[in-house]
Amino acid sequence: MIKRVTEIKKLEILSDNIREDIIKMLVEAGSGHSAGPLGMADVFTALYFNVMNHNPNDPEWKDRDRLILSNGHICPVLYAVLARSGYFAMKELKTLRKLGSILQGHPHRHSAPGIETSTGPLGQGSSVAAGIAYGAKMDKKRFKVFLSMGDGECDEGQCWETFMFAGKNKLDNLIAFIDRNFIQIDGNTEQIMPLEPLADKIKSFNWNVQVIDGNNMKQIISAFSKAKASKGKPSMIICKTIPGKGVSFMERRFEWHGKVPVKDEALKALHEICEHECKLRKWDSQKCKLLINKCGMLE
Amino acid sequence: MKLDLSNLKKEASREGYGRALVKLGEKNKEVVALCCDLTDSTRVELFKKKFPERFIEIGVAEQNMAGIAAGLAMLGKIPFMSSYAVFSPGRNWDQIRVSICYNNVDVKIQGAHAGISVGRDGATHQALEDIAITRVLPNMTVLVPCDSIQAEKATIASASKKGPVYIRLSRTKTPLFTDYNTPFKIGKADIYRSGSDVCIISCGTMVYESLIAADDLAREGIKATVMNCHSIKPIDNDTISSMARKCGAVVTAEEHQINGGLGGAVAEVLGKSCPVPIEMVGVLDTFGESGEPEELIKKYGCTSKEIISSVKAVLKRKR
Numbered sequence: 001m002i003k004r005v006t007e008i009k010k011l012e013i014l015s016d017n018i019r020e021d022i023i024k025m026l027v028e029a030g031s032g033h034s035a036g037p038l039g040m041a042d043v044f045t046a047l048y049f050n051v052m053n054h055n056p057n058d059p060e061w062k063d064r065d066r067l068i069l070s071n072g073h074i075c076p077v078l079y080a081v082l083a084r085s086g087y088f089a090m091k092e093l094k095t096l097r098k099l100g101s102i103l104q105g106h107p108h109r110h111s112a113p114g115i116e117t118s119t120g121p122l123g124q125g126s127s128v129a130a131g132i133a134y135g136a137k138m139d140k141k142r143f144k145v146f147l148s149m150g151d152g153e154c155d156e157g158q159c160w161e162t163f164m165f166a167g168k169n170k171l172d173n174l175i176a177f178i179d180r181n182f183i184q185i186d187g188n189t190e191q192i193m194p195l196e197p198l199a200d201k202i203k204s205f206n207w208n209v210q211v212i213d214g215n216n217m218k219q220i221i222s223a224f225s226k227a228k229a230s231k232g233k234p235s236m237i238i239c240k241t242i243p244g245k246g247v248s249f250m251e252r253r254f255e256w257h258g259k260v261p262v263k264d265e266a267l268k269a270l271h272e273i274c275e276h277e278c279k280l281r282k283w284d285s286q287k288c289k290l291l292i293n294k295c296g297m298l299e
Numbered sequence: 300m301k302l303d304l305s306n307l308k309k310e311a312s313r314e315g316y317g318r319a320l321v322k323l324g325e326k327n328k329e330v331v332a333l334c335c336d337l338t339d340s341t342r343v344e345l346f347k348k349k350f351p352e353r354f355i356e357i358g359v360a361e362q363n364m365a366g367i368a369a370g371l372a373m374l375g376k377i378p379f380m381s382s383y384a385v386f387s388p389g390r391n392w393d394q395i396r397v398s399i400c401y402n403n404v405d406v407k408i409q410g411a412h413a414g415i416s417v418g419r420d421g422a423t424h425q426a427l428e429d430i431a432i433t434r435v436l437p438n439m440t441v442l443v444p445c446d447s448i449q450a451e452k453a454t455i456a457s458a459s460k461k462g463p464v465y466i467r468l469s470r471t472k473t474p475l476f477t478d479y480n481t482p483f484k485i486g487k488a489d490i491y492r493s494g495s496d497v498c499i500i501s502c503g504t505m506v507y508e509s510l511i512a513a514d515d516l517a518r519e520g521i522k523a524t525v526m527n528c529h530s531i532k533p534i535d536n537d538t539i540s541s542m543a544r545k546c547g548a549v550v551t552a553e554e555h556q557i558n559g560g561l562g563g564a565v566a567e568v569l570g571k572s573c574p575v576p577i578e579m580v581g582v583l584d585t586f587g588e589s590g591e592p593e594e595l596i597k598k599y600g601c602t603s604k605e606i607i608s609s610v611k612a613v614l615k616r617k618r
Contacts, residue, residue: 131369131370165363
C-alpha cells in the first residue's frame with residue numbers, strides 16, 4: 001500500500017516535482033499537451049499520494065481504487081504520478097511518445113503498470129468507469145472508481161449517457177472530476193460550445209456536485225474526502241484550474257492546450273517551478289540557488 | 300455430411316442466442332447481459348427474466364453500453380451486449396475499437412437484425428456493413444452462424460473464447476438444417492456438400508441457399524462443394540485454400556456488402572494462397588429499402604438463383 005502524505009505543504013512540493021517531470025517529458029517528446037497536465041498536477045498528486053488506496057508493488061491488487069483517465073491526452077500528469085509513486089522507473093518518463101515506449105501518446109492499458117484502460121477518443125473512459133463501478137456494486141466490493149474528465153470532453157454525448165446511467169443506478173462508488181480550465185483546442189469552452197451552468201446540469205442528473213479551486217490542495221483533499229463519504233449518489237467535483245499552472249507564459253492560454261515547450265521555454269518553465277518549490281520550502285537564497293540550478297536543468 | 304433439407308422447421312437465429320444466454324447464465328455466474336431497450340427482439344428477455352440481478356438496462360445508448368461492458372469485463376465478468384447490428388457495432392464502432400478491442404477485454408457483442416432480410420424497417424435498420432467493420436479490428440473474432448442451433452453453439456463457444464467476439468444474427472425465421480450433432484468450432488469452416496467442380500463458400504442465411512443451389516446444380520451435372528464459413532475471423536485459411544485448389548473455382552455468398560464482407564475475406568485468402576476465379580453473391584454497394592424479407596432477398600440478389608448463375612459464370616472462367 002502506498003504511504004499517504006498528509007501534510008499539505010509536502011503535497012504542494014510534490015505537485016511542483018510532478019510539474020517539473022511534465023515539462024521534462026514534454027520537451028523530450030517534442031509533441032503532446034502542456035496546459036492540462038500542469039493544471040491538474042495538484043489534483044493528481046492529491047489522488048496518488050493521499051486520497052487513493054493503491055499499491056505500486058501490486059498494480060493488479062483486486063481491491064485497489066481505480067483511476068480512469070477519460071481525458072487521455074493529459075496522460076503526462078498520470079505518467080508522472082505513476083512513476084513518482086513507484087509503478088515504473090523515473091527514467092521511463094523520457095521515453096514518452098517514442099517507438100517501443102511503455103508510455104504511449106495516449107494511455108494504453110497493456111503498456112504500462114497502473115493504467116486501467118486505454119483512452120484518447122473523448123467520453124470513452126466515462127462509460128468504462130461506470131461499468132467498473134456497477135460491477136463493483138454487483139460484487140459488493142468497497143473500492144472507489146475515480147474518473148478524470150476534461151471540460152471540453154463534455155461536448156461528447158457519451159459523457160452525458162454516463163451521467164444518466166450513474167445517476168439512475170446510484171453509483172456512489174464513482175467519483176468523477178472535471179478539469180474546468182475553460183480551454184479546448186480551438187479556444188474558450190464557452191465560445192466553442194457553452195457548458196454553463198455545468199454544475200446545475202450535472203446535479204439535475206442526480207449527482208452530488210462540488211465546485212472547488214482545483215489548484216488549492218486543501219480544497220482538493222477535503223472535496224475528495226466528502227465525495228468518498230457520499231451515499232446514494234455519484235459524486236462530481238468540478239475543479240476550476242488554471243491551465244498551464246505554474247508556468248507564467250502558459251497560464252490561461254488556450255494555445256498551450258496541444259503544444260509543448262521548446263528547449264529555451266522548458267528551461268524558463270523549470271526555473272519558475274523550482275523557484276516556487278523553494279518558496280514553499282522557505283529556504284535561504286543560497287540553498288535555493290542550488291536547488292534551482294539542479295532542478296532547472298535538462299539532463 | 301448430408302444435411303436433409305426436407306420438412307425443415309423455421310426459426311430466427313436470434314432465438315438460439317437467447318437460449319444460449321440462459322444456459323451460460325446457469326453455468327457461470329460471471330455472465331452478465333446488457334441491452335439497449337431491445338430486450339424482446341434481441342431475445343435477451345429470456346436471460347433478464349431468469350437472472351434479473353445480472354441484467355443491465357442501458358437505455359438507448361449503444362456507445363455507453365460498449366464502455367460499461369468493457370468496465371465489467373475488467374472485473375472478470377463476461378458481458379454479452381445486445382442491440383441491432385446497425386447500432387452495435389454500427390453506431391458504437393469507436394467504443395468497440397478502443398474500449399473493447401484495444402483493451403482486449405472479454406466482451407461479446409450480439410448484432411441482431413443484420414442483413415437485407417430485416418424487411419419492412421428499411422435501409423436504416425438493415426446492417427450490410429457490420430462484417431466489414433468488425434473484421435478489420437485487431438483482437439476481434441467474427442462469427443456468422445447459419446441457423447438458430449448454430450447461433451446457440453456460437454454464443455456458448457464465444458463465452459470461453461478469450462477477447463472480444465462479434466456474433467451476427469438475423470431477424471427472420473430461416474430453415475433449421477443443422478442439429479446439435481453438427482460440428483461447430485470457431486475458426487473451422489465446415490463442408491456440408493462435397494463436389495469437385497466449384498466451391499460455394501457462404502455464411503449465415505446464405506448457407507441454406509447454397510445447399511439448395513448445390514442440389515439444383517447437381518441435377519444439371521455440376522458438382523459443388525458447399526462450405527459454411529461461419530468464422531469470418533479467424534478465417535479458416537487451410538480449408539478455403541485446399542477446397543479452392545481442389546475445385547479450381549469459388550463462389551461466395553452472404554447477406555452483406557460483398558465489399559469487405561465474406562467475399563472480400565475469401566478473396567484476401569485466395570489471392571495469397573491459391574488464386575482461382577471467384578464470383579461473389581451479396582449486396583452490391585447499395586442500400587436496402589422497405590419490403591417483405593422474401594421480396595428483398597430476391598430484389599437484392601441473395602437467393603439460390605444468384606448463386607446458381609454465379610456458379611455458371613465462374614465455371615466459364617475456370618481454366
